[in-house]
Amino acid sequence: MSAPAAQRPVRRPRKAWSDVAFNVWGILVMVFLFAPIAVIIVSSFNVGRLLVSWDHFGFDSFLALLAKPAIRDAVWISVQTGFIAALVATALGTLAGIAMARHPGKWVWWFMGLLLLVSVTPEIVDAVALLPWTVFLGQDLGMSIFNDGIVRLVIGHSLFSITVVSYLVRARLVGQEAQLEEASADLYATPTRTFRKVTLPLAMPAVFAGFMLSFTFSLDNTVIAAFVSVSGSTPWPVYVLSALRSGLKPEIAAVSTIMLVLTLIALGLVALVLKRSGDSAADIARTMGGG
Amino acid sequence: MRRRLPGFLLAAPAWAWLAIFFVAPVGMVVWFSFGYKPSIFATQATDKLSFDRYAEVLSPTFFATFQNTLWVGVAGTVLCFLIGLPVAYWMAVKAPPSRRGLLVALVMVPFWTNFLVRTIGWQVILSPEGWISTALQTVGFEPLAILNTRGAVLLGVVYNYLPLMILPLFVAFDRVNGPLREASKDLGAGKWTTFFRITLPLAQPGIIAGVLLVFIPLMGDYITATVLGGAKGNMVGQLVASQFQTAQNWALGSAMAVVLIIVILLTVAIGAGIVWLVTLPIRASHRLVIGAPDTAPASVSIREEVAA
Numbered sequence: 179m180s181a182p183a184a185q186r187p188v189r190r191p192r193k194a195w196s197d198v199a200f201n202v203w204g205i206l207v208m209v210f211l212f213a214p215i216a217v218i219i220v221s222s223f224n225v226g227r228l229l230v231s232w233d234h235f236g237f238d239s240f241l242a243l244l245a246k247p248a249i250r251d252a253v254w255i256s257v258q259t260g261f262i263a264a265l266v267a268t269a270l271g272t273l274a275g276i277a278m279a280r281h282p283g284k285w286v287w288w289f290m291g292l293l294l295l296v297s298v299t300p301e302i303v304d305a306v307a308l309l310p311w312t313v314f315l316g317q318d319l320g321m322s323i324f325n326d327g328i329v330r331l332v333i334g335h336s337l338f339s340i341t342v343v344s345y346l347v348r349a350r351l352v353g354q355e356a357q358l359e360e361a362s363a364d365l366y367a368t369p370t371r372t373f374r375k376v377t378l379p380l381a382m383p384a385v386f387a388g389f390m391l392s393f394t395f396s397l398d399n400t401v402i403a404a405f406v407s408v409s410g411s412t413p414w415p416v417y418v419l420s421a422l423r424s425g426l427k428p429e430i431a432a433v434s435t436i437m438l439v440l441t442l443i444a445l446g447l448v449a450l451v452l453k454r455s456g457d458s459a460a461d462i463a464r465t466m467g468g469g
Numbered sequence: 470m471r472r473r474l475p476g477f478l479l480a481a482p483a484w485a486w487l488a489i490f491f492v493a494p495v496g497m498v499v500w501f502s503f504g505y506k507p508s509i510f511a512t513q514a515t516d517k518l519s520f521d522r523y524a525e526v527l528s529p530t531f532f533a534t535f536q537n538t539l540w541v542g543v544a545g546t547v548l549c550f551l552i553g554l555p556v557a558y559w560m561a562v563k564a565p566p567s568r569r570g571l572l573v574a575l576v577m578v579p580f581w582t583n584f585l586v587r588t589i590g591w592q593v594i595l596s597p598e599g600w601i602s603t604a605l606q607t608v609g610f611e612p613l614a615i616l617n618t619r620g621a622v623l624l625g626v627v628y629n630y631l632p633l634m635i636l637p638l639f640v641a642f643d644r645v646n647g648p649l650r651e652a653s654k655d656l657g658a659g660k661w662t663t664f665f666r667i668t669l670p671l672a673q674p675g676i677i678a679g680v681l682l683v684f685i686p687l688m689g690d691y692i693t694a695t696v697l698g699g700a701k702g703n704m705v706g707q708l709v710a711s712q713f714q715t716a717q718n719w720a721l722g723s724a725m726a727v728v729l730i731i732v733i734l735l736t737v738a739i740g741a742g743i744v745w746l747v748t749l750p751i752r753a754s755h756r757l758v759i760g761a762p763d764t765a766p767a768s769v770s771i772r773e774e775v776a777a
Contacts, residue, residue, distance in 0.1 A: 207552060269482075281477045289484070292491075304495075305710075
C-alpha cells in the first residue's frame, strides 16, 4: 500500500499556489536570517586555532574563557556600561516622554524634531563627533570625568536610547487618559505624589521595555564605542573588532553564544511584561522596533 | 492646576543632555569641516575658513567611494523591500494568527544579536575555507571568492537591515488586515486589486518607515563593510573613520561626514519625488474610478484614512 494513494480521496481543499509560495518564501527568509547565527553557535563548539576552519567538537573555547581575563574584562565593561547607559537613558527619556504626553504645546514639535534628528544621524557621525568633543571637554576644559572610559561610553550609547525611551513612554501615555491624574489631584495629592503614585505606574511597561532595549542597544554598540573608548576600558564589541584584525578565535564565538542566550532571556522578559500589560504581537513588534 | 512649574521642564534634562552630547559635538564637526589640517601633527585648525575640504571630498578619489556607497545603499534598500514585503505580508495576513507572536520573535532574534557577531557569521560562511566553498570545490567549482567584494557587502547589509524593513511592514499590514479587505472582496475586487488598491496604499506609513529605517543607517554603515568588504567594498563610513583614526585629518573627515548627511537627505528627497511622480497617474486614475457609484463609499473612506 502506498500512503499518498490512500490519502487522495480524503484530501483537504487544495491550497492556492500563492499561499504555498508565501510559506516557502517566508521559511527561506527565516533560514537566511538565522544562518550566520547558527554558524556562530556551531563555531563556539569548534576546537581549533581559528574560528573559520572547523577542527572537531569540544567545549575548549568555553573553558578557555576562564583563563582569559581580557575577554572577561571586556564583557564586564560592556555590562557595566550597558546598565549605566540604560539607567541614564531611561531616566531622561521617561521624564521627556511624560512631559510630551501630559504637557503638550509647541515645544513638543521642537523636541520631537531634535529626537528625530538624533535617530536619523548615522552612528558614524555621532562617533566622529563625540571623539573630538570628549577630548575637548576632558583635556581642553579640564573636566577629568570625560577622560573616564565608562563615562564616555555611557554618553555615546545613551543618545539613541533616549530617543527610543521618549517615544515609547509618550506613546504609552498618549494612549491613556489623564483622568486618573486629575482624580489624584482632586483628592489633594501633591503633584510629586501624583507623579510617583499614578503617572509613573501607568508608564511602567514602556519604561521597563525602554530600559531593556537601551541595555541591549548599548551591548550591541560597536561604532561609537570604537571611537570613544579609551584603552583600559575596552567594551566587548570593540574587543571583537580588534580581534578581527589579528585572527578570530573560537572563544569569540563562545562569548557570543553566551551573550545571545542572555539577550534572549532579556527580550523574553520584555515580551512577557508587554504581553501582561495587554499588547498584541503587532504592538510588541512596534515597541521592539523602536516605535 | 499647577502654576509653580511649567510641566515641560520635565523634559529639560533630556534637552540639556542632547544639547551637550549631540548638538554641540555635531555642530563642532560642521565647524571643523570648514577648516584645514595645518601640519602632520595637528588634526585640524579653523583660523582660516573655506570650502576647500568639500572640494577635496568631491575629488575623484573620494567621489568613487560616495558613488559606491550610494549604489550599495539604494540596491540594499530595494532588495530589503522586495525580500521583506512578502515576508511581512505572510506574517500579518497568511500565517495563522496564533503563530504571529512566534514569527515576530523569530524576526527579532537576529535583530538583537550583536551586529558585529552576525556579520562575522557571514564572514565564516563566505570564506574560501568555509563549508559552502568546500562543498563547491568537491563538486568541481572554484573556491568561493565573494568575500572582500561589493557583492559581499550588499549581502551583508541586506541581511543586517532586513528585520528593520520587515517589522514596520508587518505592523502596517497587521493594521490593514480585516474589515476593509473583506469589504473590497465583497465588492468584487480580486486578490491583486485588493492588494494594490487597499492593502498597499493603507500600508504606506509602514513602507515609508521601513525604507527610511533601512536606508539611513545603511548609508552610514561602517561595520559590514569593514568585516565583509575589504578594499573593493569601501564605504563612506570607513572613509570617515579612517580620516579620524589613521590619517588624523579631522577637517577632511568632518567634511565627509557632512557630505554623507547631505547625500542621505538628497537621496531621500529625490526618492520621495520620484515615488510621488510615478504614482501621480495611478492616483489620478483612481480618482476617476471613485466617481463610479458602486465603489464610491468604500474608496472615499479609504482616502480619508490615508489622509489621516
